[in-house]
Amino acid sequence: MKAEIIAVGTELLLGQITNTNARFISGRLAEAGIDVYYHTVVGDNPERLSQSIKLAQQRADILIFSGGLGPTKDDLTKQTIAHELGCELVSNEEAMKTIEEYFDHVGKVMTENNKQQALVLKGSTVLPNRNGMAPGIAIGKADKQYILLPGPPHEMEPMFEHEAIPYLLGVYGKQDIISSKVLKLQGIGESELEVRLQSLLEKQTNPTIAPLASPGMVKLRITAKAKTEEEAQKLISPVEQEIRAIVGEFIYGVDDDTLASKTTELLLQNDWSISAAESLTSGMFMAELGSQPGIGNALKGGVVVYNKEMKIEQLGILSSLLDFHGVVSSECAEAMAESIKERCSTTIGISLTGAAGPEPHDGQPPGTVWIGIAIEGMKTASYKLQLSGSRNTNRMRSVQFALHYLIQMMREKKELKY
Amino acid sequence: MKAEIIAVGTELLLGQITNTNARFISGRLAEAGIDVYYHTVVGDNPERLSQSIKLAQQRADILIFSGGLGPTKDDLTKQTIAHELGCELVSNEEAMKTIEEYFDHVGKVMTENNKQQALVLKGSTVLPNRNGMAPGIAIGKADKQYILLPGPPHEMEPMFEHEAIPYLLGVYGKQDIISSKVLKLQGIGESELEVRLQSLLEKQTNPTIAPLASPGMVKLRITAKAKTEEEAQKLISPVEQEIRAIVGEFIYGVDDDTLASKTTELLLQNDWSISAAESLTSGMFMAELGSQPGIGNALKGGVVVYNKEMKIEQLGILSSLLDFHGVVSSECAEAMAESIKERCSTTIGISLTGAAGPEPHDGQPPGTVWIGIAIEGMKTASYKLQLSGSRNTNRMRSVQFALHYLIQMMREKKELKY
Numbered sequence: 001m002k003a004e005i006i007a008v009g010t011e012l013l014l015g016q017i018t019n020t021n022a023r024f025i026s027g028r029l030a031e032a033g034i035d036v037y038y039h040t041v042v043g044d045n046p047e048r049l050s051q052s053i054k055l056a057q058q059r060a061d062i063l064i065f066s067g068g069l070g071p072t073k074d075d076l077t078k079q080t081i082a083h084e085l086g087c088e089l090v091s092n093e094e095a096m097k098t099i100e101e102y103f104d105h106v107g108k109v110m111t112e113n114n115k116q117q118a119l120v121l122k123g124s125t126v127l128p129n130r131n132g133m134a135p136g137i138a139i140g141k142a143d144k145q146y147i148l149l150p151g152p153p154h155e156m157e158p159m160f161e162h163e164a165i166p167y168l169l170g171v172y173g174k175q176d177i178i179s180s181k182v183l184k185l186q187g188i189g190e191s192e193l194e195v196r197l198q199s200l201l202e203k204q205t206n207p208t209i210a211p212l213a214s215p216g217m218v219k220l221r222i223t224a225k226a227k228t229e230e231e232a233q234k235l236i237s238p239v240e241q242e243i244r245a246i247v248g249e250f251i252y253g254v255d256d257d258t259l260a261s262k263t264t265e266l267l268l269q270n271d272w273s274i275s276a277a278e279s280l281t282s283g284m285f286m287a288e289l290g291s292q293p294g295i296g297n298a299l300k301g302g303v304v305v306y307n308k309e310m311k312i313e314q315l316g317i318l319s320s321l322l323d324f325h326g327v328v329s330s331e332c333a334e335a336m337a338e339s340i341k342e343r344c345s346t347t348i349g350i351s352l353t354g355a356a357g358p359e360p361h362d363g364q365p366p367g368t369v370w371i372g373i374a375i376e377g378m379k380t381a382s383y384k385l386q387l388s389g390s391r392n393t394n395r396m397r398s399v400q401f402a403l404h405y406l407i408q409m410m411r412e413k414k415e416l417k418y
Numbered sequence: 419m420k421a422e423i424i425a426v427g428t429e430l431l432l433g434q435i436t437n438t439n440a441r442f443i444s445g446r447l448a449e450a451g452i453d454v455y456y457h458t459v460v461g462d463n464p465e466r467l468s469q470s471i472k473l474a475q476q477r478a479d480i481l482i483f484s485g486g487l488g489p490t491k492d493d494l495t496k497q498t499i500a501h502e503l504g505c506e507l508v509s510n511e512e513a514m515k516t517i518e519e520y521f522d523h524v525g526k527v528m529t530e531n532n533k534q535q536a537l538v539l540k541g542s543t544v545l546p547n548r549n550g551m552a553p554g555i556a557i558g559k560a561d562k563q564y565i566l567l568p569g570p571p572h573e574m575e576p577m578f579e580h581e582a583i584p585y586l587l588g589v590y591g592k593q594d595i596i597s598s599k600v601l602k603l604q605g606i607g608e609s610e611l612e613v614r615l616q617s618l619l620e621k622q623t624n625p626t627i628a629p630l631a632s633p634g635m636v637k638l639r640i641t642a643k644a645k646t647e648e649e650a651q652k653l654i655s656p657v658e659q660e661i662r663a664i665v666g667e668f669i670y671g672v673d674d675d676t677l678a679s680k681t682t683e684l685l686l687q688n689d690w691s692i693s694a695a696e697s698l699t700s701g702m703f704m705a706e707l708g709s710q711p712g713i714g715n716a717l718k719g720g721v722v723v724y725n726k727e728m729k730i731e732q733l734g735i736l737s738s739l740l741d742f743h744g745v746v747s748s749e750c751a752e753a754m755a756e757s758i759k760e761r762c763s764t765t766i767g768i769s770l771t772g773a774a775g776p777e778p779h780d781g782q783p784p785g786t787v788w789i790g791i792a793i794e795g796m797k798t799a800s801y802k803l804q805l806s807g808s809r810n811t812n813r814m815r816s817v818q819f820a821l822h823y824l825i826q827m828m829r830e831k832k833e834l835k836y
Contacts, residue, residue: 015447221429282701
């Protein structure tokens with residue numbers, strides 16, 4: 001079963017709004033086991049909309065439209081589809097009542113053009129609108145299904161979820177479902193990952209494995225097609241195990257996990273407290289961790305020491321150390337981590353110092369970053385990064401790498417503990 | 419001149435990501451006076467991509483592709499277009515150098531598949547990638563123009579803005595241009611703004627005025643259509659003056675200005691130094707300021723004091739003050755600001771303390787925030803916010819308001835100075 005999503009609206013073509021409806025509808029269709037091969041966006045123009053309908057009829061079984069059901073002159077979706085299908089438009093009593101009730105409720109007089117919203121294709125199934133006046137429409141013609149949805153996401157989304165999907169499952173009977181599990185990796189590039197998994201990637205058909213890169217991080221999506229969610233999981237889990245056997249050390253979480261959420265989880269589980277001393281990231285690390293609910297029980301705080309003097313005054317780093325090794329050095333990073341751990345009396349002290357760029361800093365090329373991690377009962381460690389992004393990409397990636405190394409050391413500490 | 423935007427990527431059809439590129443590209447094309455009649459999204463599938471190319475060739479003069487230029491097997495955009503245009507793919511030296519330099523720089527071994535990223539259409543114009551490895555491509559064939567862009571927005575957007583648009587304007591000569599000026603406001607709501615500007619908003623046709631709300635701030639976009647940039651500016655400037663006459667006190671900048679960039683500008687111009695003490699924002703304020711190039715000359719650093727003990731230990735706030743007024747209070751905010759200014763010996767000390775939510779904090783309802791600002795030679799001031807967003811929205815908005823009040827006080831100080 002193939003579907004095509006046609007969003008109607010000139011504001012989309014002018015770049016005034018983003019077509020988030022296509023994403024929502026696609027996600028739900030995937031879950032329902034219905035393939036989507038194309039998204040189309042077309043303006044409020046009957047000729048071009050007609051062309052798009054004819055084209056979609058050739059390449060899809062299900063045509064899903066969003067937008068153009070409203071009361072204004074440029075809302076022409078219904079009229080154009082009715083014309084294409086040779087269907088009449090008739091006023092729907094239920095819909096008309098909803099509209100009249102709305103105007104009573106807000107105490108306004110209903111203008112004529114609002115009646116247009118109650119028009120539906122003759123013989124169609126009306127999809128009630130929980131959050132607006134224009135109803136949705138579903139109709140089957142010559143072995144194609146047509147679903148018309150309103151444009152505003154808060155009207156479209158519940159309608160699609162609760163009315164359109166059940167309608168389609170009713171028409172086609174239950175399809176195979178598509179289920180995905182996303183593995184989140186840190187510390188390995190997309191291309192290196194693909195090389196390591198090559199043989200696995202090649203032989204996979206169901207489930208499939210797709211690497212997805214996003215700034216400072218790589219994801220692997222395992223997607224299975226099956227009759228039930230349980231079967232899908234049965235297909236996914238052995239493949240996940242194979243992947244973990246090859247690149248397990250880089251996998252820090254799944255699906256909605258983030259490095260910050262995993263870090264927070266580990267801190268709270270083990271009742272560990274943390275403090276940070278930041279130079280190039282000037283607070284980004286603490287801000288990122290601070291975004292996690294409940295972190296207040298673990299994150300005590302820390303300092304931002306942007307220049308050399310501050311490192312000496314606020315952290316008591318020896319100026320001799322800074323003169324000898326420089327502020328962008330393993331020694332400085334470890335001293336910063338140990339000092340902040342001491343001063344805030346926390347289980348863990350972490351530090352970031354480096355050259356964010358674009359200029360070199362203290363003799364180090366832009367993108368050179370040292371991360372120091374001091375953990376109670378463990379040897380203080382430091383990690384060097386050599387980044388190549390813009391100033392702010394480098395700062396963001398430094399925070400992600402710091403969380404990555406922190407998670408690794410916390411896992412080690414757990415081993416030691418138990 | 420008609421353009422069609424074709425986004426390539428199965429993850430778009432699975433609803434895993436939103437096609438924000440189409441919106442960005444459409445907006446820029448509108449400003450350049452180039453019409454967009456269709457957006458298309460197609461998966462990583464050569465046959466269907468070929469179909470989409472043939473179709474777009476019939477309905478557009480300019481075909482703009484985003485996505486599928488990366489190193490992995492499912493990146494097939496270049497290969498498919500080369501096939502459709504009967505062009506051969508050749509390795510581009512410049513691009514190859516960029517890739518090799520990247521791997522040298524990060525000290526990793528380049529895997530074979532990365533070389534694929536240096537392939538370009540023979541005879542094409544290469545569009546350099548400022549934030550990634552895969553270059554863009556522009557080529558004219560049989561009175562059509564083809565623009566190939568990478569998928570990641572942080573790579574695509576600057577490339578389209580700085581390389582693709584000038585290329586197209588070069589090919590077609592200047593179209594009727596659409597020029598916009600954005601006024602940035604802080605401290606006034608969108609609806610109040612609309613009320614104040616109502617008469618102005620109604621009578622405007624060219625230029626048009628559009629209020630745009632974004633979390634914690636409001637923008638006004640003035641858009642004029644004209645033959646030349648100069649003519650457009652002539653239309654925009656009197657309207658801007660009218661607006662400034664009505665709501666001037668809320669306008670902190672234009673176009674790409676941010677509260678952080680204006681703050682940095684004022685700090686550097688006046689050779690003022692700043693430090694911060696953050697509680698609920700846990701470093702976000704310093705991180706935001708730290709994102710500004712050159713800020714190192716003004717931002718010395720500061721502390722994050724997440725809990726009461728830290729406020730006492732790290733800032734020497736009297737526990738009696740905290741017991742009497744609480745940590746979410748004018749008194750605490752001002753004491754924090756003065757203490758950090760003292761400890762870092764800076765011109766300015768700023769503090770944020772409050773209840774980010776969702777729970778109340780120290781007896782204060784979620785969203786209650788106090789901002790303290792201590793400036794050399796001025797009376798220390800504090801500002802109360804009562805926010806109603808989620809935990810992280812409240813933290814972000816607190817930072818924006820802190821910058822807003824800081825700018826106002828710095829402007830006052832300047833008055834005093836001169």
